[in-house]
């Protein structure tokens with residue numbers, strides 16, 4: 292098992308590192324790594340070929356596998372059922388075939404094998420009978436539980452976070468999105484390598500005891516050290532890249548701000564219908580899919596209120612219950628978009644068995660974002676066309692302020708547009724000016740970005756009473772020909 296652990300750790304590191312290596316030269320660290328390679332790990336250089344033969348493990352491999360899901364009923368039974376259903380959807384999205392799922396009632400996970408010993412044996416039988424090649428645990432496993440359960444069932448064991456990371460890795464499109472996902476994967480990987488490393492030291496100790504004469508820092512341990520180091524270097528590099536990419540996004544956002552264009556962020560649970568709603572509100576054609584995490588990169592579109600005020604709408608990555616902390620990194624650009632918006636449209640899937648729980652999960656993440664709590668939020672119950680009437684009635688009681696819409700049928704969309712218009716910040720400065728006819732461009736800018744209260748055409752020009760932002764007010768002042 293320990294040789295397998297060793298292989299796994301190296302393989303994961305190799306895979307994650309190789310993914311970007313093909314695209315970008317890593318010249319700056321190559322020299323240092325090469326040196327270290329030669330000093331500490333000759334054996335690896337000699338057996339370089341063995342790296343290619345290592346068994347299939349981890350992230351990219353979750354796809355197209357036959358999986359069995361397991362979970363614990365620690366709190367409420369219904370919650371555990373729903374959570375494992377969601378895990379099933381996640382596994383599907385990742386490309387796996389789900390052969391079955393089962394839940395064990397326990398107060399807390401077994402420290403050694405997650406499931407109880409007896410249940411783990413049972414699981415091993417099911418795995419054999421059904422020909423599963425992977426078990427997905429609906430929770431987070433620590434390294435030793437994972438090892439313990441793998442030993443018990445004889446196939447690869449992964450956890451919920453691994454599946455979500457895999458989906459993210461498959462779906463990320465932008466350079467920034469990809470870098471963020473990779474960073475999240477490495478962040479997840481690092482402490483788990485340590486786990487494997489510890490197990491390797493035990494192994495080395497065993498061999499020492501058996502007279503093999505290998506010190507406490509055997510070659511396996513050195514490899515882990517090296518991998519860990521390479522991962523840290525890679526992570527630092529990714530952080531730098533992401534920091535360099537961020538200014539472009541900040542720039543875009545800043546220029547929207549300068550133009551005083553209000554922004555609305557569409558946030559909510561994954562698969563709630565955010566992209567569909569965005570399409571309806573902007574006549575857009577964003578990817579809509581009945582899959583979790585279809586959207587991974589925030590998209591910004593301009594649109595206008597019924598009275599002609601321009602604003603931007605941003606579609607964002609969906610949230611999910613028990614969002615692992617590593618993933619928050621991958622969500623960062625989305626979280627920033629939300630934190631800096633003027634209005635949040637929080638979309639809820641009313642056809643979900645427990646919409647209120649979705650709202651709670653999303654609010655939990657939102658409450659962790661600086662400033663988000665102060666932003667006016669419109670709660671939208673979407674998919675009312677297919678929502679269960681009983682559920683809907685219950686949700687109305689808990690969330691009385693929510694607007695009911697269907698992005699599919701268009702029901703309630705007009706009311707939502709009105710609500711958005713009402714929540715948008717209004718330009719603050721009142722102006723009363725007379726514009727010459729030559730200032731047509733300025734006039735149309737006021738129409739777009741300001742709010743016109745009065746407009747009167749005369750022989751000399753156009754008299755305008757309007758509320759506008761600072762920049763526009765100054766320019767209108769300059770253009771004013773009224774004495």
Ligand SMILES: Nc1nc2c(ncn2[C@@H]2O[C@H](COP(=O)(O)OP(=O)(O)OP(=O)(O)O)[C@@H](O)[C@H]2O)c(=O)[nH]1
Pocket residue numbers: 560561562563564565566567568578579580581582583584585586587608609610673674675676677696697698699700
């Ligand atoms: N019946 C019904 N289905 C809807 C409605 N709105 C969206 N859907 C469906 O719900 C699924 C998810 O829609 P998306 O717009 O991709 O959801 P999302 O919130 O952007 O999802 P992610 O980007 O994956 O987080 C799609 O199959 C949509 O067709 C609705 O009002 N009624």
Ligand SMILES: [Mg+2]
Pocket residue numbers: 565566567578579585586606
């Ligand atoms: Mg989407």
